[in-house]
Amino acid sequence: MPETLQTITPDMVIHDVVTKYPATVKIFHGHGLPCTACSVGARESIAGGARTHRFSPEKLDLLVKDLNAVIKGEPVSVAPKKAPVGRGIPINVLGGGDANRPIKQVIAIMSGKGGVGKSLVTGLLAVSLRRQGQRVGILDGDITGPSIARMFGTTGHPTKTANGGIEPLKSKGGVKVMSMNMFLENESDPVVWRGPMVSSAIKQFYSDVDWGQLDYLLVDLPPGTSDAPMTVMQALPVDGVVIVSSPQMLATMVVMKCVHMVRHLKGTIVGVVENMSYFETPNNERYEIFGPSNATELVSVTGAPLLGQLPIDPALTSLCDSGRVEEYYSEAYEALAANFVNTLKIKR
Numbered sequence: 001m002p003e004t005l006q007t008i009t010p011d012m013v014i015h016d017v018v019t020k021y022p023a024t025v026k027i028f029h030g031h032g033l034p035c036t037a038c039s040v041g042a043r044e045s046i047a048g049g050a051r052t053h054r055f056s057p058e059k060l061d062l063l064v065k066d067l068n069a070v071i072k073g074e075p076v077s078v079a080p081k082k083a084p085v086g087r088g089i090p091i092n093v094l095g096g097g098d099a100n101r102p103i104k105q106v107i108a109i110m111s112g113k114g115g116v117g118k119s120l121v122t123g124l125l126a127v128s129l130r131r132q133g134q135r136v137g138i139l140d141g142d143i144t145g146p147s148i149a150r151m152f153g154t155t156g157h158p159t160k161t162a163n164g165g166i167e168p169l170k171s172k173g174g175v176k177v178m179s180m181n182m183f184l185e186n187e188s189d190p191v192v193w194r195g196p197m198v199s200s201a202i203k204q205f206y207s208d209v210d211w212g213q214l215d216y217l218l219v220d221l222p223p224g225t226s227d228a229p230m231t232v233m234q235a236l237p238v239d240g241v242v243i244v245s246s247p248q249m250l251a252t253m254v255v256m257k258c259v260h261m262v263r264h265l266k267g268t269i270v271g272v273v274e275n276m277s278y279f280e281t282p283n284n285e286r287y288e289i290f291g292p293s294n295a296t297e298l299v300s301v302t303g304a305p306l307l308g309q310l311p312i313d314p315a316l317t318s319l320c321d322s323g324r325v326e327e328y329y330s331e332a333y334e335a336l337a338a339n340f341v342n343t344l345k346i347k348r
């Protein structure tokens, strides 16, 4: 039975309306109300937004009438306007569910603490997904500390495509990569930018890059829960978040901060990964170098499945440093990629 439509009223929060009825985003913009592209829209009512933008009562009535019309598939009084990728457009509204969009799933990889191997896990997950025949891109959202391009050995500067977009660099194995390093004269040049410039670069990496058709765009977020990762989460149509942690109590405590942040932004944690779980000797003996696993706890605090427990492997460091991450093979990463794909199939 079709779901009963709820009548949209001026007191409803803009975020709730566009989350429930994504078609309304273009109507808000058609009426010249940009709240869906602004962080205020996450908590502002339709009437409040209209007040801020000096709508007359009649104009507000017309907007509400059109919002109700569009959800019923009836004609509206304005030309629906394409909404910019913006802060107030909730996670999933721009993304999920549209089988025709060129990038099927945008997944952010996040860690509360720096150095737990988030970038490495992003890179190796992409490698394994690619081996399984998936079309994968990596957007290196760590603008001030990018490492993805180096890991894949993608050198050179991106060029313009025929339609004016930016062509991402492609790794040997076919992973499309976009990273700030590609725009620097020297890889070691620092990017000394304030927050707004960082967020603008990240948005451009999403919207101006010609990603083509992708099954997964993995976004390697900057570490922590500060302004930068929050911007990524708000600026891009993220369908889900994978949290990477390591077996330390401290890391689990910090994971809680990620969980709160993702929930605050109304996102979905699709899985957790425990990196550096153990070291395995050539005789298959396992040592838990950083202490016993706290995967069970990770699952319980996030409410998301454990996608993989990854070993410490000294071979990785030299492969990453020499841009040969795609030469690495480990069953643990193949299992991670398989779990990732299956989990997202279920979520879809």
Ligand SMILES: Nc1ncnc2c1ncn2[C@@H]1O[C@H](COP(=O)(O)OP(=O)(O)OP(=O)(O)O)[C@@H](O)[C@H]1O
Pocket: 111, 113, 114, 115, 116, 117, 118, 119, 120, 121, 142, 145, 147, 222, 223, 275, 276, 310, 311, 312, 313, 314, 316, 317, 320
């Ligand atoms: N499982 C592992 N085995 C061996 N080395 C690892 C493993 N995981 C990560 N490393 C190494 O640890 C270092 C830090 O990893 P990485 O840069 O991926 O961490 P990060 O969490 O993304 O860091 P940042 O906080 O700077 O973004 C790298 O040199 C990486 O090669």
